[in-house]
Amino acid sequence: MIEVHGASFHYPRQEVLRQITFNVPAGRFLAVAGPNGSGKTTLVRLLGGLLKPSAGRIVIDGAAMGSYNTRTLAQKIAVVRQDMIPSFAYTVYETVMMGRTCHFGPLGFETEEDRQLVLAAMRETEVEPLGSRRLTQISGGERQRVYLARALAQDTPVMLLDEPTSFLDLRHRVRLFDLLRRLQSAQGKTIVTITHDLNLAAQYCDEMLLLGGPGRYEHGPVGEVFRAERIEACFGVKVIQGRLGGADVVLPVGPRPS
Amino acid sequence: MSRPLTGRLLAVQVAASVGVLVAVVLVCCLVGMQRVDIGRVLDGPGPVGSPNLDFEIVVRIRLPRVLLAGVVGMALSCAGAVFQALLRNPLADPYILGISSGAGLGAAVAVMVPSIAVWPLGGVIGPVAALAFVGALATVGLVSAIGRAAGGGGTTSLLLAGVVVNAFLSAVILFLISVAGGHQLQTTIFWLMGHLNTAALEEGRAIGLAALIVVAGAVVLFRLGPALNVLSFGHSDAQTVGVHVKAVHRTALGVASLVTAVAVSFSGLVGFVGLVVPHAVRLVFGPDHRRLIPLAGLYGAAFLIVADTFARVVVAPAELPVGVVTAMVGGPFFLVLLVRYARGHRWGQG
Numbered sequence: 001m002i003e004v005h006g007a008s009f010h011y012p013r014q015e016v017l018r019q020i021t022f023n024v025p026a027g028r029f030l031a032v033a034g035p036n037g038s039g040k041t042t043l044v045r046l047l048g049g050l051l052k053p054s055a056g057r058i059v060i061d062g063a064a065m066g067s068y069n070t071r072t073l074a075q076k077i078a079v080v081r082q083d084m085i086p087s088f089a090y091t092v093y094e095t096v097m098m099g100r101t102c103h104f105g106p107l108g109f110e111t112e113e114d115r116q117l118v119l120a121a122m123r124e125t126e127v128e129p130l131g132s133r134r135l136t137q138i139s140g141g142e143r144q145r146v147y148l149a150r151a152l153a154q155d156t157p158v159m160l161l162d163e164p165t166s167f168l169d170l171r172h173r174v175r176l177f178d179l180l181r182r183l184q185s186a187q188g189k190t191i192v193t194i195t196h197d198l199n200l201a202a203q204y205c206d207e208m209l210l211l212g213g214p215g216r217y218e219h220g221p222v223g224e225v226f227r228a229e230r231i232e233a234c235f236g237v238k239v240i241q242g243r244l245g246g247a248d249v250v251l252p253v254g255p256r257p258s
Numbered sequence: 259m260s261r262p263l264t265g266r267l268l269a270v271q272v273a274a275s276v277g278v279l280v281a282v283v284l285v286c287c288l289v290g291m292q293r294v295d296i297g298r299v300l301d302g303p304g305p306v307g308s309p310n311l312d313f314e315i316v317v318r319i320r321l322p323r324v325l326l327a328g329v330v331g332m333a334l335s336c337a338g339a340v341f342q343a344l345l346r347n348p349l350a351d352p353y354i355l356g357i358s359s360g361a362g363l364g365a366a367v368a369v370m371v372p373s374i375a376v377w378p379l380g381g382v383i384g385p386v387a388a389l390a391f392v393g394a395l396a397t398v399g400l401v402s403a404i405g406r407a408a409g410g411g412g413t414t415s416l417l418l419a420g421v422v423v424n425a426f427l428s429a430v431i432l433f434l435i436s437v438a439g440g441h442q443l444q445t446t447i448f449w450l451m452g453h454l455n456t457a458a459l460e461e462g463r464a465i466g467l468a469a470l471i472v473v474a475g476a477v478v479l480f481r482l483g484p485a486l487n488v489l490s491f492g493h494s495d496a497q498t499v500g501v502h503v504k505a506v507h508r509t510a511l512g513v514a515s516l517v518t519a520v521a522v523s524f525s526g527l528v529g530f531v532g533l534v535v536p537h538a539v540r541l542v543f544g545p546d547h548r549r550l551i552p553l554a555g556l557y558g559a560a561f562l563i564v565a566d567t568f569a570r571v572v573v574a575p576a577e578l579p580v581g582v583v584t585a586m587v588g589g590p591f592f593l594v595l596l597v598r599y600a601r602g603h604r605w606g607q608g
Contacts, residue, residue, distance in 0.1 A: 050494050074500030086490040087346050088545035093262055098488045102500030108484045108548055109265045154499060 335558025360397025452581025
């Protein structure tokens with residue numbers, strides 16, 4: 001579904017990604033991890049069409065990224081943003097409905113189909129009871145689910161998430177990963193998420209991409225990439241790895257001797 | 259207010275607001291220093307040689323001015339709502355990108371150099387209005403070019419460019435005022451305070467043209483409503499849900515600037531309307547731009563008509579600049595709304 005062929009990206013004075021190649025088959029769940037500044041967000045912005053690679057190609061659902069326009073790309077890929085509160089206090093329902101913007105009728109109003117999709121997305125993410133609340137009146141965890149609902153309402157085969165769990169408590173993190181896996185299996189979504197929750201990602205995702213700065217990355221099934229020595233090399237910390245109650249976990253135990 | 263917006267609900271609310279506006283127009287045409295009798299007004303213009311005075315006052319003197327106030331109010335309120343959305347800043351108003359100082363400089367130059375000729379425009383709307391119009395558009399063009407050069411699509415560099423250009427041109431205006439003579443001084447200052455320029459009214463055609471541009475502009479901005487809604491969440495969000503951000507940004511900025519320039523060229527710098535009316539409408543009806551833009555336009559028109567009627571009558575036979583009235587009436591009115599509704603709505607942070 002997503003193919004990245006030798007993609008590089010640099011800002012005018014800074015190289016971020018060098019020659020990255022990987023692909024995510026349809027219906028797979030990929031976790032992207034790495035230290036701050038390693039280019040995770042840049043990579044997701046490339047996949048979402050918000051940045052163009054300086055070199056290399058990205059192919060979405062069999063067609064080159066460049067062959068999509070804003071509208072057709074929005075029908076393939078939805079992006080779940082990091083938490084924010086806009087300057088104007090829209091209601092939860094209004095916000096989720098914005099995911100349908102490019103399907104609105106000629107006068108800019110939603111159709112019955114849009115309404116059904118929005119209500120289904122709100123049920124799925126358990127924000128339906130909040131429908132008439134304003135974004136300013138709900139918690140960060142609730143807002144995160146509202147943005148997830150907006151991406152679901154967009155009804156795309158691919159969903160990208162940029163650190164969706166960073167401001168959530170333990171319970172909400174687990175619920176979010178649970179929900180993502182449910183979407184993957186029930187709706188066949190292809191999901192790419194940036195995360196710092198390595199242990200949760202290892203339990204829920206199929207594949208992992210570790211970014212460690214320009215030219216250094218590891219990609220593969222979780223079983224291959226989620227290894228103490230690779231995580232140590234990527235993050236520059238010493239970790240121990242073991243099995244706890246059936247789950248494979250890593251624990252940081254100090255800086256890595258250099 | 260939690261009922262989701264549908265086309266039908268919007269149509270009902272727009273129709274009701276048009277009703278309010280029409281009532282305001284009728285009442286304000288009848289209010290004034292000279293008492294008029296409704297029955298006599300309805301008698302029509304009267305025979306040649308002995309004109310019906312009541313009819314003349316209402317239809318030929320007050321109505322054009324009321325209509326002009328409506329057009330200016332509508333333009334400033336719609337533009338204010340759009341600038342607030344584009345800059346994602348509740349403090350934005352139609353003047354924030356330099357339109358006010360550009361128009362002010364144009365007007366000041368036209369007042370001080372009476373011989374200045376402004377190409378074809380001068381014939382339709384008079385040199386002050388024409389030069390104000392040109393100055394407004396030139397300045398907003400300059401500001402957006404600087405903003406683009408400085409920071410891509412970012413709103414912060416655009417805002418900063420606007421603030422700096424506004425400050426610079428205001429200094430130039432103050433310089434011109436400081437060297438101006440008595441009559442020129444008074445004309446310029448009156449213009450800067452904002453008043454509905456009766457001199458510009460001699461050409462009825464001009465008001466018709468202005469009304470046409472402003473209403474057409476409001477329709478275009480209304481059509482951009484769904485895109486403006488998503489733009490409140492930032493350019494990336496808008497793009498990922500399928501909005502062509504650059505095109506929407508350019509169109510919205512261009513149309514909002516055009517209607518603002520039309521308004522200021524007739525009225526000078528009437529403050530407060532473009533800031534307060536969109537907020538008032540948002541507090542009562544919510545932030546959805548599909549509803550905000552039409553209702554802000556209609557209530558902005560009604561508000562400025564009422565304010566200008568005050569300006570005509572409170573110190574009659576003299577007149578107050580309407581800009582003074584909008585601030586004095588609009589301020590407390592807005593505070594009442596703020597206290598009454600903000601409890602339930604709370605402003606977003608950043």
